[in-house]
Each structure stands twice: as C-alpha cells, then as structure tokens.
Amino acid sequence: MQDTPSESFFEEKEIHLSEYLMVFMKRKALIILVFILTVLAAVFYSFxxxxxxxSSARLILDNKGSSSPITGERTDYESYHSQTMSFNTSIKTIKSSPVIKEVIExxxxxxENKDLEVNFFRQWLSNLKSNIKQLLVKKDDSxxxxxxxxxxxxxxxxxxxxxxxxxEQIRDTRLLTISAKDKDPKLAAAIANxxxxxxxxxxxxxxxxxSKQTLAWLNQELYDIRKKLEDDEQKFFEYKQESRLFSIEGKQKLTEQKIQEFNNRYLETRNKRLGLDAKINELNKNLGSLKGVANVRSLINNPIIESIYAKVVDLEIELSRLxxxxxxxxxxxxxxxxxxxxTRNSLAQEIAKxxxxxKSExxxxxxxxxxxxxxxTEFEKEALDTSSKELKYTILQRNVDTSKNLYDLMLSRIKESNILQTANTSNIRLVETAQIPIGxxxxxxxxxxxxxxVLGIFFGCGLAFFFEYMDQTVRTEEDIHQYFDQPVLSVIPKADKSVAYGGQIDFQE
Structure with a gap:
C-alpha cells in the first residue's frame, strides 16, 4: 500500500550531524539573542x-542523661538514635517561635520599619501576592x-x-552551626549571636x-510521706504501750532467759524432791530392824545418829559379853x-526426828x-503471747522503717535538687561567636x-531546534522527493532586484 503525501511528509528521517550544524548556523541569531538576554539578566540580578x-556561631551540645527524681539513677541509655533525636530537638527549638520572639524583642x-526578607524572588512573589490580595480582596481590619x-x-x-x-549539625561532632543572613552584615552577626x-x-x-516542678512535687511528696511516717510512728507507739512491748527482740530474749533460768531451778528442785522421796521410802523400809538401821546410816548423814548407833553397837557387844x-x-x-x-529409843527418836x-524439807x-x-507456765504463756503479737509488731515496725527510709531518700533528693537549681548548669556551651562578615x-x-x-547556550539551542521542528516550509528539491515522492518538473528562480537583467540569479525558493 502506497503512503499518502501527507503521511510521507511527517515520516521521520535519519538526521546527520551536519544537519545539526546547519540548524545552528541557520538559527544563530536566535541563539545569540537568547544567550545575550540570559547573561544580561544574570548581570542585572548580580549587580x-x-x-x-x-554570619555563623557555633554551639556544643554535651550529653545530658535523664534521671529518676527519687533515686537519681539514669533512666535512659546512650544510642545513636537518642543523639539524633536530641540534635533534631535542639534544631527545632532554636527556630521555634518563643526563641525567635525573644530575638526580635x-x-x-x-x-524598625524595614523589610527583613533576603531572598529577592521570595520578596518579589510576596509583594505580588500582597498586591493581588489588595486588588481582589477587600479586608475589613476595623x-x-x-x-x-x-x-x-x-x-x-x-x-x-x-x-x-x-x-546545621557538623557531621560526627556535637557541634551546631547557627547561621543568619541579612542585607546588613552587622545585623546578621547580631541575629546569630x-x-x-x-x-x-x-x-x-x-x-x-x-527543676522547680520536680522540686515542688518532691516537697509535696515529702510532706505526705512525713505525715504518713508520723501516723505510723504513733500507731507503733500506741501498740507498744497497749501490748507493753518496748522491743519484740528484747522481750523475746528476756522471756527466753527467764524460761531457761526457771526451768533449771525447777529441774533442780524436782530432783531434790525426788531424792528426798527415795530417802523417806528407804527409811520406811529399813526402820524395822537393826540391820535396817545400819542401812539408814548411809542415807542420813547425822553425827548424833552415828554416835548413838555406835553406842548401841557397843552396848550390844557388852551385853553379849556379860x-x-x-x-x-x-x-x-x-x-x-x-x-x-x-539408847535404842534415843536412836529411834533421832531417826524419827x-x-x-x-518430810518437812x-x-x-x-x-x-x-x-x-x-x-x-506463765512465762511460756507470755512467750506464746509475745509470738502472737510479733506479726503485728513486725508489720508496724516495717511500716515505720519503710516510711523513714523513703522520707530520708526524698529529703536527700530535695537537697540535691536545691543544689542543682542554684548551680545554673546547662549542657549547651558557646564555642564560637558570630563575627561581622567581610563579604x-x-x-x-x-x-x-x-x-x-551555560543556560543561555542551552536555552538558545533548545529554541533553535524547537523553531526548526515547527517550521514545515519546503525549500529544496530533496524535500519534495522526500516528503511527497513526486518528480520536480521545474524550478522558479528568485530574482535579485538589485541587479540588472542578465545578472546573477538566486535559485533559492
């Protein structure tokens, strides 16, 4: 199927490098004009x-760890993420409205009735926007x-x-650079500083x-803890008065000593009593005969009985001899x-006595x-009663000790907070002040x-190619063959009016 002339006209053809040069030469006036206008605009803007x-100043942000207001121990840990967050927070705080307002004041x-905008295009757009609003919108400021x-x-x-x-943060450091721009060099340095x-x-x-808020909270907590400590001490004192306990450890130790002492005395008395029972039983068994009386002598250490018994023995020997x-x-x-x-009666009376x-003993x-x-038994009962009171005594004593320790801890933290509050320390230090810029x-x-x-050359070349692309004029025989695929029958020359008849003829279209 044969292409129509219009389709063949718009068919793309391979472009040679020489054709680009021809375009540049053909549109050189446009390229030069765009180049000159761009450079003139830049020169106008620059001059x-x-x-x-x-002007720039530098600050150093030392590490600041957060700690518990009660124990004083650190509640965070050092990490790259935490450092990044700390720097970003400081950067946002520097440009925050309260700080900027303090600088303005x-x-x-x-x-001062002057424009502080340093960007020319931003200032131009701001003025344009303001003028358009004034024309289109009627504000009622009344x-x-x-x-x-x-x-x-x-x-x-x-x-x-x-x-x-x-x-900006200086990489791999704890330094922050604070820069301020202004049309007045002194004002730029003043703003930065x-x-x-x-x-x-x-x-x-x-x-x-x-610190003040923490101190106020600590004082309130200290007041509550002190009140609780006083209540616990009062309850503990009343319980000791009611139970008659000055110290559970001392009471238990004293009771144990008494029980040990009286138990030893009880055992000693009981052993003596059992010994006397044995003696009395032996006396009852051996009092019926003289041989039994001899056994009684070993149970009773009595010199009178010994002498009477010796006399009885002597009389019996004498009676046997007589x-x-x-x-x-x-x-x-x-x-x-x-x-x-x-003598026997006397011996019997002495033994009976x-x-x-x-028996009396x-x-x-x-x-x-x-x-x-x-x-x-009473001491053992008292010991058991003391043991039964030990649980409540221990609970009350533990409450007092806990409240006292917490009170001492809070008091020490308040003293430390007062010292830190009066110290006026900060983790931010000024490293370098802003100087008045020279240029x-x-x-x-x-x-x-x-x-x-550079932009002028690029823009000029771009416009040249754009106009060349939009130009659809047929200028040569080759264009007719290429776009219409038709033979050329003749060429009408373009005569130069400046020469006479028979002079040089320009065959350009």
Whole structure:
C-alpha cells in the first residue's frame, strides 16, 4: 500500500550531524539573542540586587542523661538514635517561635520599619501576592483588635526571621552551626549571636522550670510521706504501750532467759524432791530392824545418829559379853539391857526426828516445785503471747522503717535538687561567636554569570531546534522527493532586484 503525501511528509528521517550544524548556523541569531538576554539578566540580578551577608556561631551540645527524681539513677541509655533525636530537638527549638520572639524583642526588629526578607524572588512573589490580595480582596481590619493586629505582625515577622536562619549539625561532632543572613552584615552577626544567647537562656529556663516542678512535687511528696511516717510512728507507739512491748527482740530474749533460768531451778528442785522421796521410802523400809538401821546410816548423814548407833553397837557387844559371864538376871546384864533399850529409843527418836525433817524439807521442795512450775507456765504463756503479737509488731515496725527510709531518700533528693537549681548548669556551651562578615554570600556574580552563559547556550539551542521542528516550509528539491515522492518538473528562480537583467540569479525558493 502506497503512503499518502501527507503521511510521507511527517515520516521521520535519519538526521546527520551536519544537519545539526546547519540548524545552528541557520538559527544563530536566535541563539545569540537568547544567550545575550540570559547573561544580561544574570548581570542585572548580580549587580543590582542588594547583597546578602551571612554570619555563623557555633554551639556544643554535651550529653545530658535523664534521671529518676527519687533515686537519681539514669533512666535512659546512650544510642545513636537518642543523639539524633536530641540534635533534631535542639534544631527545632532554636527556630521555634518563643526563641525567635525573644530575638526580635532583644534586637528591636519589630520597631524598625524595614523589610527583613533576603531572598529577592521570595520578596518579589510576596509583594505580588500582597498586591493581588489588595486588588481582589477587600479586608475589613476595623473588626480586628489592636492585639490581634499586633499578633499577626509578630507572626509574620517571626516567619521572616526564621527564613533568615539556618541550623546545621557538623557531621560526627556535637557541634551546631547557627547561621543568619541579612542585607546588613552587622545585623546578621547580631541575629546569630543573639539567637545563640536566647536559645541558651531558653534551654536553661526550661531546665529551671522543670527543676522547680520536680522540686515542688518532691516537697509535696515529702510532706505526705512525713505525715504518713508520723501516723505510723504513733500507731507503733500506741501498740507498744497497749501490748507493753518496748522491743519484740528484747522481750523475746528476756522471756527466753527467764524460761531457761526457771526451768533449771525447777529441774533442780524436782530432783531434790525426788531424792528426798527415795530417802523417806528407804527409811520406811529399813526402820524395822537393826540391820535396817545400819542401812539408814548411809542415807542420813547425822553425827548424833552415828554416835548413838555406835553406842548401841557397843552396848550390844557388852551385853553379849556379860551374857557369857553372868546369868540373865544379873544386875550388870539388867543394867546393860536397860541402857541398851534407852539408847535404842534415843536412836529411834533421832531417826524419827530426821525423818520428819526430811518430810518437812520435801514439803518445802514440793511447794517450791509447784511454784516454779506455775511460774514457768506463765512465762511460756507470755512467750506464746509475745509470738502472737510479733506479726503485728513486725508489720508496724516495717511500716515505720519503710516510711523513714523513703522520707530520708526524698529529703536527700530535695537537697540535691536545691543544689542543682542554684548551680545554673546547662549542657549547651558557646564555642564560637558570630563575627561581622567581610563579604556577601549572595549574589555570587561569577557563578551567576557562568551559569547564565551555560543556560543561555542551552536555552538558545533548545529554541533553535524547537523553531526548526515547527517550521514545515519546503525549500529544496530533496524535500519534495522526500516528503511527497513526486518528480520536480521545474524550478522558479528568485530574482535579485538589485541587479540588472542578465545578472546573477538566486535559485533559492
């Protein structure tokens, strides 16, 4: 299928490099014009726009760890993320409205009737926008109060000052660079220095306010803890008075000592009483015969009984000797028998008396044993009663100790807070003050002109290609063959009117 002339006209063809050169040569006037206009615009901007000066100050942000207001121990840990957050927070705080407002008031920027905008295009757009609003929108400022009007002006001034300020962190350091731009070099340095000062004061003020709030909270907590400590001590004292306990440890130790002492005395008395019972039983068994009396002598250590018993033995020996010599009715035998009977009676009386003494002593020991047993029982009951009171005593004592320790801890923290509050320490220090700049930072004339030359060439070449693309004029025989695929029958020459007939003819179309 054969292409139509219109389709073949718009068919793309391969372009040779020489054709680009031909386009440049053909549109050289346009390229030169765009180049000259761009460079002139850059020169006009660079030499007629007010120069802008920049001054910088540097701060160092030391590490600041947060701690518990009660124990004083650190509640955070050092990490790259926490450091980044700390720097970002400081950067945002430096450009915050309260700090900028302090700078405006310190430098009296709100009283000076001058434009603080340093960006030419931003200033031009701002003026254009303001003029359009004045033409299209009718504002009724009569309804606004003076305070509202002043607040709007202050907010606009704060925005302008914020646009003049740049805060950057120096990589791999704790340094912050605070830069301020202005058309006045002295004002640029003053803004940078004042901003650093006001930021440090703002940071210290916030820290002092936080310390005051913490101190107020600690004082309130200290008052509550002291009141609770007094209540716990009062309850503990009343319980000791009611229970008659001066100290649970001392009471238990004293009771144990008494129980040990009375238990030893009780056992000693009981052993003595059992010993007397054994003696009395032996006496009852052995009192029926003389041999038994001999056994009694070993149970009773009595010299009288020993002497009487020795006399009885001697009389019996004498009576046995006389019985071998005399008959039974002999006066010596009768006299000896009579004396022997008296001596035996005396021995029996002494043994009976000794027995009664033993019974009396046993009775005393028995009564003492019962008394000691009763006293020991009372002490054991008291010990059990003390043990039953120990739980409540321990609870009350623990409450008092806990409240006292917490009170001492809070008191020490309050003293430390008072010391820190009066110390006026801050983790932000000024490293370098802003100096009055010698030369402007913008406009950069060399850079602007070089950039304008490059952009002028690019814009000129672009416009040249654009116009060449939009130009659809057929100029040569090759264009007819290429776009219409038709043979050329003849060429009408373009005569030059400046020459006579028969002169040189230009065959351009």
């Amino acid at each position: 007629f726009v007010d120069p802008v000066y920049e 310190a430098l009296n920027l709100d009283a 309804r606004l109060s003076l305070e509202e009007i002043r607040n709007r002006k202050i907010q606009a001034l704060i925005a302008q000052v914020q646009n003049k300020i740049t805060v 004042t901003l650093t000062t006001k930021f440090m004061e703002f940071n210290l003020t916030n820290k002092m306010d936080a 019985s071998k010599i005399y008959k039974g009715r002999h006066p010596n035998i009768v006299q000896t028998q009579t004396e022997l009977i008296k 000794e027995k009664e003494n033993l 046993r009775k005393v020991l028995y009564a003492r044993e019962k008394t000691l047993e009763k006293t020991l 402007p930072v913008s406009p950069n004339k060399k850079r602007n002109i070089l950039l304008a030359m």
